Amino acid sequence: MSRNQSQPIFGSKPINTNQRGQWGSKLGFILAAAGSAIGLGNIWRFPIEAANNGGAAFLLVYLVCFILIGLPVMLAELCIGRFSQKNPIGAFRQALPRSFWWLVGALSVLTGLVILSYYSVVAGWTLGYVVKSIAHTFQSGIPPDQIRSVFGEFTGDWLTQIGLHLVFMLLCVLVVVGGVRSGIERWSKILMPTLFLMLLMLMLRSITLPGSSEGLRFYLYPDFSKIDLRTIVAALGQTFFSMSLGMGAMITYGSYLSKRDNLVSSTVWIGSMDTAIAFLSGLIILPALAVIGHTPGVEEGGAGLIFQVLPKVFTEMPWQPIGGIVFAAAFFFLLLVAGVTSGVSLLEVVTSYLIDERGWSRKKSVWTVGGTGFLIGIPSALGCGAVGWFSALIEIDGAILNFMDLMHTIFGRLSLTIGALLTCLSIGWIWGIGKAKEEIMHGYPGFGTLGKIWSFLLRFLCPLAITVILIFLLVDPSAIR
Ligand code: TRP
Numbered sequence: 034m035s036r037n038q039s040q041p042i043f044g045s046k047p048i049n050t051n052q053r054g055q056w057g058s059k060l061g062f063i064l065a066a067a068g069s070a071i072g073l074g075n076i077w078r079f080p081i082e083a084a085n086n087g088g089a090a091f092l093l094v095y096l097v098c099f100i101l102i103g104l105p106v107m108l109a110e111l112c113i114g115r116f117s118q119k120n121p122i123g124a125f126r127q128a129l130p131r132s133f134w135w136l137v138g139a140l141s142v143l144t145g146l147v148i149l150s151y152y153s154v155v156a157g158w159t160l161g162y163v164v165k166s167i168a169h170t171f172q173s174g175i176p177p178d179q180i181r182s183v184f185g186e187f188t189g190d191w192l193t194q195i196g197l198h199l200v201f202m203l204l205c206v207l208v209v210v211g212g213v214r215s216g217i218e219r220w221s222k223i224l225m226p227t228l229f230l231m232l233l234m235l236m237l238r239s240i241t242l243p244g245s246s247e248g249l250r251f252y253l254y255p256d257f258s259k260i261d262l263r264t265i266v267a268a269l270g271q272t273f274f275s276m277s278l279g280m281g282a283m284i285t286y287g288s289y290l291s292k293r294d295n296l297v298s299s300t301v302w303i304g305s306m307d308t309a310i311a312f313l314s315g316l317i318i319l320p321a322l323a324v325i326g327h328t329p330g331v332e333e334g335g336a337g338l339i340f341q342v343l344p345k346v347f348t349e350m351p352w353q354p355i356g357g358i359v360f361a362a363a364f365f366f367l368l369l370v371a372g373v374t375s376g377v378s379l380l381e382v383v384t385s386y387l388i389d390e391r392g393w394s395r396k397k398s399v400w401t402v403g404g405t406g407f408l409i410g411i412p413s414a415l416g417c418g419a420v421g422w423f424s425a426l427i428e429i430d431g432a433i434l435n436f437m438d439l440m441h442t443i444f445g446r447l448s449l450t451i452g453a454l455l456t457c458l459s460i461g462w463i464w465g466i467g468k469a470k471e472e473i474m475h476g477y478p479g480f481g482t483l484g485k486i487w488s489f490l491l492r493f494l495c496p497l498a499i500t501v502i503l504i505f506l507l508v509d510p511s512a513i514r
Contacts, residue, residue, distance in 0.1 A: 054213030061218040068221035070307040072375030074275040079311040080318035087259030088251040094268040103272045105490040108300045114287025120385035121281030128464045137455045141281035147444040149379035150410035156372030157197030166361035171344040177325040189418035198414045205376040206403035224370045239317045248323030270446045279449030292475040413437040430511030454499040461492035
């Protein structure tokens with residue numbers, strides 16, 4: 034980590050309103066940004082994607098996407114955020130005045146609101162599972178089918194679904210109302226290290242379960258013949274979602290940084306932590322899937338996969354039943370925590386827009402965004418079994434999508450990909466790579482050779498690769514699932 038790791042940012046450039054705030058230390062910022070990146074996307078989504086897209090083949094393509102596309106785009110977002118010290122709309126307006134580029138920011142704000150709405154529903158499930166674990170719903174010897182039906186009944190109960198969604202949204206609101214430093218940053222510093230430790234322990238248990246080796250092999254030995262367009266589309270989409278890119282979250286978090294901070298080392302830290310946690314989650318879920326008899330890559334896993342798989346691992350913990358109860362409750366609690374630090378960043382993007390551009394107070398902004406996100410999330414909450422119509426909205430390529438799947442496909446996938454493309458183009462070509470490099474050199478004067486590589490990736494490779502993927506998607510929309 035760089036020299037100014039715990040340097041306070043006091044005395045940096047004055048900020049436009051006292052509602053905005055700034056990070057207290059570099060470590061605090063990195064943990065908060067890692068908190069945004071590390072979330073349900075890593076633990077809930079990544080293993081599902083890997084299971085459905087060839088295991089190790091997916092992992093490999095993901096790593097390539099992460100290094101060649103994820104890292105450069107993240108650096109670009111942090112860069113324009115710190116340059117402008119503004120929300121995504123304000124940032125594009127400031128960098129490219131009198132143009133239509135602010136619309137990229139507008140798309141970001143809308144996307145953030147919609148992702149928040151369904152993210153809150155899934156995060157609410159983790160809260161429900163904390164309660165179920167404490168109530169000892171999953172006793173040793175419980176057959177996998179029964180674990181599945183517990184999940185089905187749970188998501189089919191509309192009151193529970195709405196209630197948990199509401200509680201999660203409230204948690205995020207309460208953190209964000211506290212502001213950048215004493216809300217978001219303070220909580221991330223406590224919660225992120227704990228999460229990491231828990232995951233490590235769980236991974237050790239999962240890979241030593243009898244019968245887990247088939248899952249491990251599937252995850253770690255690449256079969257290159259499995260790499261096809263679908264794998265690449267899935268991996269790229271997952272990269273953006275997992276790293277919180279393509280919708281201004283990193284622009285917003287970067288806007289609370291001072292000129293003294295080294296954006297490059299921050300990017301590498303945040304990105305590596307995110308990828309490490311996703312990798313770890315795969316090491317937990319895929320062996321566990323093999324243990325309960327899923328044939329990897331054959332059975333499709335839906336949104337509920339981890340809720341149907343992990344309870345089995347917990348019943349195999351030592352010192353039953355206490356070991357199982359404590360571990361399960363602690364795990365789902367930490368998943369909830371990872372969800373909160375991510376939900377918070379989604380909420381903060383929209384909030385920062387209302388504070389900067391509309392001049393609202395933080396309090397009014399946060400409650401408005403939280404309330405709207407809650408309302409938009411209701412169909413997602415009801416669409417996993419409680420209300421039939423929302424639960425089977427459309428069919429793509431033989432797969433039935435519910436409301437949440439549809440929102441994730443449009444906003445969590447397509448919109449992020451488009452957002453990332455436009456970010457590359459606007460920063461690399463229109464605003465100008467020279468200005469961007471100059472901004473990065475504050476805090477990292479040695480950005481010479483690395484700067485050349487970054488410039489090539491951001492201006493040529495990233496836009497080209499993302500465009501090719503988007504064109505393929507138009508030709509074969511089924512690949513997006
Ligand atoms: N990255 C988070 C996760 O992996 C989700 C998230 C938070 C996100 N903020 C975002 C996704 C911004 C896209 C854009 O769970």
